[in-house]
Amino acid sequence: MMNNVYKDYIFDFYGTLVDILTDEKDPELWDKLAQLYQAYGTDYKGEGLRKSYAKRVALARKELIELKGVAYPEVDLTHIFNQLYVDGRPQSSCLHQLEDWGQLIAIVFRVLSRKHLLVYPHTKEVLTFLKDQGCHLYLLSNAQAAFTNAEIDLMELRSCFDTIYLSSDSGICKPQPEFLKQVLDDYGLNPSETVMVGNDLTTDIAVAKAVGIDGILLNTFPYSRQELETSPIKPDRVITDIEDLKTVFT
Incomplete structure (x- = not known):
């Protein structure tokens, strides 16, 4: 069940905040x-x-x-x-x-x-907006620290996050529940006030469901309507633009 307002946002990186090929x-x-x-x-x-x-x-x-x-x-x-x-x-x-x-x-x-590598439209604006609302932002990415840290800096997004978790540092990746649980445990996050935002049903949304928090699908792949309807993994909400995250505050 979607909450009206979340206090803690856990974001995926590639395909969610930045477009990479x-x-x-x-x-x-x-x-x-x-x-x-x-x-x-x-x-x-x-x-x-x-x-x-x-x-x-x-x-x-x-x-x-x-x-x-x-x-x-x-x-x-x-x-x-x-x-x-x-x-x-x-x-x-x-x-x-x-x-x-x-x-x-x-x-x-x-x-x-x-x-290519570029930030999706409205990403920086929305992350700044959420922080201005008093939200805490975390990055949880299936990624290699050796080059993802450089790409986070290249996209000028590091300052947006309270902390960053990269799978190569942990030795596990989404949808392994322990990867997301590490964030919840490290910061004492309340699952009912926390949401995972990502672009992949089988990793981002699946891991959110595995640990009992809401999951918002930012549909950048994009998944077709039929794929969303027939998928056994159901997001709590589907958006097509990160700017839609601002609507929970209005």
Whole structure:
């Protein structure tokens, strides 16, 4: 049941506040990444690097599932890129700052694969409005800290949030209930006064339902009317513009 006014808003990031398009299958992306690895002593080629990356991600996901006992793990890509260097380097070559390497490659990976990134219309205006009403705003995103933090700053949105939760830091992602519960527990949020706002039924709305808070679908995909009607996951409200969040105060 929708409340008249919420005190705490938990927002998704990609597809909700910002529009992003990436292509992580682009052969040119992998060729350029392979050239970086080659420059530091490995013999990767583009397609070989892509396949090794996919295998490492799959293995890391399996290990996290077993370690954490969860269905929805989140792999930290900086560790993957570090491991790929260790796997591919000759014994005579070694980077001394391996963690910096993983961070660098993750950022390069994102920059090369990103086609566009922009804030949706009215986003900053509405977030500012909600804060002016005394609401607390939190960001909960299935995202890689290595490059999402930079993109949050690039879009000038960091100051809008009381705190930011990124799945790669937690090792789990939406719709794993514990990811959202972490926000509720850390800040002692009242579920009846808290709402999740996101663009994905299977992650954002599903996790809201799993922990017993309302979920507002910002329909940017967009889902068709038929998809919304037949989906077993039902949002408490569907909006097509973030500006519609202001109506609860009028």
